[in-house]
Amino acid sequence: MTENLITYIDNTQNTIKLSGDTLFEARKSMSDIHYQVNKSYVSIMVIAYNRLEKTKRCIESIIENTIDIDYELVLIDNGSTDGTMDYLKGIKYENKKIISINKNAGLPFALTINSIIELGKYFILVPNDVIVTPNWLKNMLLCAQSDDKIGMVCATSSNVSNFQEVKMDFVDYNDMMEKARNYNQSDPSKWQERLRLITILTLLKKEAILAVGYPFFDCGFYHDFGDDDLSFRIRRAGYKAVLAGDVWIYHDHDYRNFEDKKEEDYLHALEVGSKNFQEKYHSIDAWEDVNNYLLDTTDFIRKTREKKNIKILGIDVKCGTPILDIKNKIRKFGRYDAKLSAFTQDARYQTDLKTICEDIVVCDRQEFLRDNLPENFYDYIVMGHPVNMYNEPQKILNDVFCLAKKGAQIIIPLYNTFSLYEYLNILGDRSIYNTSLAYNISMEFMKTMLEKHCQIDGITMKQYKLSASDIAYIRNSVEKNKLTNECLQRLMTEIFWFVITKNY
Structure with missing residues (x-):
């Protein structure tokens, strides 16, 4: 027989009351209340499923290039069998949380493990095949904080569709970092409001998450089109989705040549995801009705x-x-x-x-x-x-x-x-x-x-x-x-x- 467990939330230090005359003010005040419980300003979540070497490069780049910003690392081993868990335990970063899932049940399941109150004022989901670069988080925060109605910010990168890709030639890791440092200079003229974004590296405000619901990925899109769905829900909750053109990161995944996927599986996922999207959004096509770029x-x-x-x-x-x-x-x-x-x-x-x-x-x-x-x-x-x-x-x-x-x-x-x-x-x-x-x-x-x-x-x-x-x-x-x-x-x-x- 299992004894009932009680979860205690210590909010005795809370000095903020829920307030605000607008939707955005009220949501922000709740985000501030959460912040007094979870003291982390930014929660950076890395979900890893095997590919240990990529996971190492990803997390090491975060620690190396995230400077003078209060953040916690939320590290999730999503059923890996290649020693990922041992590596996560050995990471030398004090403010970290490790979660182990025995069997991979997909990204949506891994996102449901944390409760929303455990997330910081800003939440970033970093795929383990991403390498972040100097000034990445500083510039994304500057963009997000420039307008109360910006709820979602994505970086440009390599190996991405939707005209979010920036080509950057480099000879090795150090050369890439130096060129990225020169590129990642804050410039509001490079911020682009978009209808939809591919969420290779995405920052979300806590108040926007409160508006669209947590977990913010609809598990109905586990096939594909989860990015499109999130972009639509963010906008329809009253927020802007912005591509930060002054942030470039490296995406170590050759999607064009179907890395880690069979072509027929990839095409099937797109077909099912597109059909589900049109069903949810009453015949709106996420590509035909959105990708009409000039x-x-x-x-x-x-x-x-x-x-x-x-x-x-x-x-x-x-x-x-x-x-x-x-x-x-x-x-x-x-x-x-x-x-x-x-x-x-x-x-x-x-x-x-x-x-x-x-x-x-x-x-x-x-x-x-x-x-x-x-x-x-x-x-x-x-x-x-x-x-x-x-x-x-x-x-x-x-x-x-x-x-x-x-x-x-x-x-x-x-x-x-x-x-x-x-x-x-x-x-x-x-x-x-x-x-x-x-x-x-x-x-x-x-x-x-x-x-x-x-x-x-x-x-x-x-x-x-x-x-x-x-x-x-x-x-x-x-x-x-x-x-x-x-x-x-x-x-x-x-x-x-x-x-x-x-x-x-």
Whole structure:
């Protein structure tokens, strides 16, 4: 018979009462109450499952590069069989806690071992295949503390997707550390607000964890897409998810070549995770509805002459990545006062647009665009839907120009109606047919029309995503018909992006 155990929490020294008139103030006050129980400012958790040499490099890098910051190490052996537990016991760091799990039941199970009150004001989960670098935690804390509404901060790294990767060449460990030291100089202009983040190295505020619930990973996403789910829950609780572009760490995992995984298992996990995500978020696709980055199109964004309160409008930009792209771009000009608005025809996107927009968010039909938004008001406008796919392309363009200030920049996508699909179909390959409906407006006609009313700052091309076999097939067809490389580039273009300045 097992005797009942009583857990005592000593909070006799607590001098703080739960208070605050806003959600954020109340959550922060509870975080402060927790801090008086658990005196650690930052809790750094490393979960290790075998790969002992990687675990050693990871923990040694934390101890070596985390200086003048109060932190505790929470070390979890998640069922290792390679001597990991003996190594953890021998680590010479006073403020550490070791937890041993007999059998690996996955990351979500390991995260449930600690109670939330045992975590510090800031919590960081460090995978054991990560090597942290000088100033890593200092810079992440500076970012998190710069805004009460930042709840989640991720570092850039090697070997990561979602445009979070920074290429850094080095010859050995010492060279890597020296280059990382030079790179990791605090710079707020490099902080990027994002809709979703890959959580290779993630800092979470205690109050954000209190809002989304602990454990913060939904065990329903043990397959994949846990990163996407956490990003969405953080934002929908009212917080921002930020990529700290002034922090680089090394991720010692070659995910592109399926290290430690079979390709079929990896693809199956993605398929199941994507399906589960869409079920939870009512048909929102974490990739198709979020990964619509402007990429090199933002190279043509210039600094506005507006002295304060920059206004950015997104029209049919899905969950909103294009307007965040512009906001992040103008941060590089030292402008941190941008306010976002959005117009969408799809009600699915309203909730996520409201998580990033401080101004108007409207859901209505395209013909009512001007009825819902102020005229001559916006400094930047980006359209997410190709102009020649609207019912009335000329009307939508007229409306957009009316909403823009004189001197405003406007980004307009045009669907390529004579791409490789049309080309191959004309040649007789009836198995290839483009089902997209768009008015046949050529890039040249669009350019000529726009030049009458505005200055064209740049044109970029978004290429179709094709497999190696598809590209080889197309090249073979092109060579047979003696087309130039320029023609090939045009055929492989899905969208032309026009960046223009309104002159009137």
